[in-house]
Amino acid sequence: xxxxxxxxxxxxxxxxxxxxxxxxxxxxxxxxxxxxxxxxxxxxxxxxxxxxxxxxxxxxxxxxxxxxxxxxxxxxxxxxxxxxxxxxxxxxxxxxxxxxxxxxxxxxxxxxx
Amino acid sequence: xxxxxxxxxxxxxxxxxxxxxxxxxxxxxxxxxxxxxxxxxxxxxxxxxxxxxxxxxxxxxxxxxxxxxxxxxxxxxxxxxxxxxxxxxxxxxxxxxxxxxxxxxxxxxxxx
Numbered sequence: 001x002x003x004x005x006x007x008x009x010x011x012x013x014x015x016x017x018x019x020x021x022x023x024x025x026x027x028x029x030x031x032x033x034x035x036x037x038x039x040x041x042x043x044x045x046x047x048x049x050x051x052x053x054x055x056x057x058x059x060x061x062x063x064x065x066x067x068x069x070x071x072x073x074x075x076x077x078x079x080x081x082x083x084x085x086x087x088x089x090x091x092x093x094x095x096x097x098x099x100x101x102x103x104x105x106x107x108x109x110x111x112x113x
Numbered sequence: 114x115x116x117x118x119x120x121x122x123x124x125x126x127x128x129x130x131x132x133x134x135x136x137x138x139x140x141x142x143x144x145x146x147x148x149x150x151x152x153x154x155x156x157x158x159x160x161x162x163x164x165x166x167x168x169x170x171x172x173x174x175x176x177x178x179x180x181x182x183x184x185x186x187x188x189x190x191x192x193x194x195x196x197x198x199x200x201x202x203x204x205x206x207x208x209x210x211x212x213x214x215x216x217x218x219x220x221x222x223x224x225x
Contacts, residue, residue: 042215099145
């Protein structure tokens with residue numbers, strides 16, 4: 001969806017470095033999500049936020065952190081504590097509530113230098 | 114928590130044939146089931162979804178069926194075309210939290 005913008009498209013991380021992935025949406029959606037996708041696997045939830053200034057851990061939150069200071073923005077930081085960060089990261093947003101689809105950005109591919 | 118299993122992991126069909134992908138879920142409280150199509154290196158895109166108060170939904174060549182008793186749902190693609198080649202993901206969700214649990218994906222290859 002053109003309403004969700006992820007940047008950068010490709011990102012390289014050095015050992016011991018924190019990196020931040022950007023996710024912006026102009027759909028006026030309340031809920032936002034971060035997923036990790038490894039080759040040949042499904043999407044695993046890292047963090048999600050139902051409303052500004054509130055967020056919850058997903059299934060694989062260790063080594064990641066997020067903030068939700070603005071409705072349209074939900075950046076994800078991959079910290080040095082995440083020992084295997086190489087993956088495709090997808091951000092999504094939703095109106096929220098029952099039975100609403102999530103809409104995805106184009107993703108960021110993170111690799112280790 | 115919810116566990117969604119998806120089969121098969123790969124599926125190869127001849128152009129014009131039908132393709133069926135099946136998912137099972139473990140949480141009987143799940144009540145929303147979307148299907149996404151993901152082309153290589155691109156974003157997942159919603160192709161069809163179904164809510165628990167409906168047994169079947171159809172949109173042109175795509176249909177989804179839901180069996181709440183057996184806790185499984187299926188994606189049916191008829192008259193497949195080469196552009197249907199992609200990875201398809203099912204998901205299950207419940208309540209107002211809209212937290213999705215995804216299957217592991219099915220790579221569909223439609224041979225011309």
